[in-house]
Amino acid sequence: MNAQTLIDNPDLSALTAWLSEHADELDADGPAQAELLSRLARSGLFRVSVPEELGGNGQPVSQAIDVIAEVARYSLTAAFVAWGHRTFIEYLLASPNFELAQQWLPALLEGEIAGATALSNAMKYLSGIEDIQIRATPHDDGWRLNGKLFWVTNLDPKGYLVAAIVENGPDHPPSIALLDSRQEGLTRSDNLDLLALRGSSTAALQIDNLTLEPSQIIHPDALRFCPSIRPRFLGLQCGMSIGHVRASLDSISLRARQHNGSYLQPALSALQETLEQHTTALYEGVNNGLFATAPAELFKLRIALAELVQRATNQELEATGGNAYLLDKPTGFGRRWHEAAFIPVVTPSVSQLKGELAKHEDHSA
Ligand SMILES: Cc1cc2nc3c(=O)[nH]c(=O)nc-3n(C[C@H](O)[C@H](O)[C@H](O)COP(=O)(O)OP(=O)(O)OC[C@H]3O[C@@H](n4cnc5c(N)ncnc54)[C@H](O)[C@@H]3O)c2cc1C
Known part of the structure; x- marks a missing residue:
């Protein structure tokens, strides 16, 4: 297939x-x-x-x-x-x-x-590079929450739910909680002033004395939940890289047809082949559960796909030439160039994954 x-x-x-x-x-x-x-x-x-x-x-x-x-x-x-x-x-x-x-x-x-996922804090906490940003203190049958989430996307002003990691003190593991925009104590900032993806409803959340009921707990132990959800979290995220590369390949193919650009064909074929290999490996690995036991394989694929986005965007620029710079030419290149800058920084970022792979290699050495 x-x-x-x-x-x-x-x-x-x-x-x-x-x-x-x-x-x-x-x-x-x-x-x-x-x-x-x-x-x-x-x-x-x-x-x-x-x-x-x-x-x-x-x-x-x-x-x-x-x-x-x-x-x-x-x-x-x-x-x-x-x-x-x-x-x-x-x-x-x-x-x-x-x-x-x-x-x-x-x-x-x-x-x-x-539905909004604020779990980059959880992923970075598990990698030992960030403290948990929300603290819970017991209150009645549940808890009171205080803290801040610096980046959360899909905070639709009409109403949203957020999944976040919550610190529960030294005697309990951190949990994953669901926060509801209708709750008192949850304040959304204005949309962040982003380089691109500005219509993604991305904002910060301030949490002041928000009441959390036990019924709002998605999982009582983030240390078990996050690794178990990671293959799907990361696998679904790789869809963004795959689609972005496909868009650049569409654009390069068009140039190759329009301008006797047969010289573009070898680069185009190489990019297509690499995308096909990574996509097939990703789809097989998420479907057969490989990445649950071999997360490093998924980390390498995420990094490889992020690198492919950069290669494909560069190739698209070469194929498009000066028209890529003209805002009155509807090539879509300028937008894709900015979009491409998002791929390496979304959690788990390429830096975070390289750090994890280095630790993995140290352990297996
Ligand atoms: C448009 C946009 C929307 C976002 N939406 C969301 C969202 O909905 N939910 C959410 O949770 N987050 C969201 N984020 C946050 C995002 O996913 C990342 O957490 C963030 O951009 C990357 O964190 P960072 O800035 O600390 O950079 P990082 O890539 O983490 O790196 C920062 C520094 O830390 C170092 N570093 C990284 N990893 C390691 C390591 N393992 N060991 C040692 N050093 C290391 C790097 O060298 C670098 O200097 C969003 C970000 C953007 C730009």
Whole structure:
């Protein structure tokens, strides 16, 4: 099977037509962002790879990665929002608190409320490079929370849920909690002033004496939950790189056809082949559970795909020439160039992963 043509979902074509029209606006904080989540939900993409009995299509997780890739081919802003929302759904599917999934899945699958993952703090805490940013103190049957989350995407002003790691003192492991935008004590900043992806509803959250009930606990032990969720968290995220490379390859192919650019063919074929290899390895590894026991293999793939994004974008620039610099030429290159700068920094960032791989190699030496 050709991994690049895994999905042939007719509903996605309406979405991608809308994304082609609004990609620059989404990147630049324009009004289309208000419609983004409902457009994504209407395509049915949040149901992909969710179990059938919970409202999904029951397909392997590779299919969810592939739909995120198809979205990223048109807009990385949309793909990142789709990733955050779909990953939040994955947390509820993996939660032992089944009531939480029952309560929220229907609204999440319909895009009626936004799901946001603030777990970069958790991932960095597990790597020993950041302290937990939210502290819990016991209160009645539950807790009071205080702290700050510096980066959270998909904080739809109409309403959102956030998954975050919470410090519970020296005698208990940190937990993963669900915070609800309707709760008192949760304050959203304005959208952050970003280089790109400005329509991704990315803001900071201040948490002051927020009451957390036991029913809001996604998992009582973040140290067990995070490694178990990581293959899907990271696998779904790789969809963004795959889609971004596909967009550059589309653009290079067009130039190759337009300008007798047969000299472009070897570079194009090499990029296509590498993308195909990485995509196939990723899809097989997430579907067969390899990355649960061999996380380093997934880390290497994430780094390799991030490098491929940079190579493909550079090749696209060479193939496009001066037109890449003209804002009145609708090449999409300028947006993709900015978007590409996001790929290495999203958690787990390429720096974080290289640090983890270095530790892994030290241990196995
Ligand atoms: C547009 C945007 C949206 C975002 N949305 C979200 C979101 O929804 N949820 C969320 O949780 N986060 C989000 N983030 C945060 C993001 O995912 C990363 O956490 C953040 O950008 C990277 O952290 P950092 O700046 O500390 O850089 P890092 O890449 O972590 O690196 C910073 C420094 O630490 C060093 N370092 C890194 N790893 C190691 C290591 N293992 N050992 C030693 N040194 C190391 C590096 O050398 C570097 O100097 C978002 C970020 C952006 C830009």
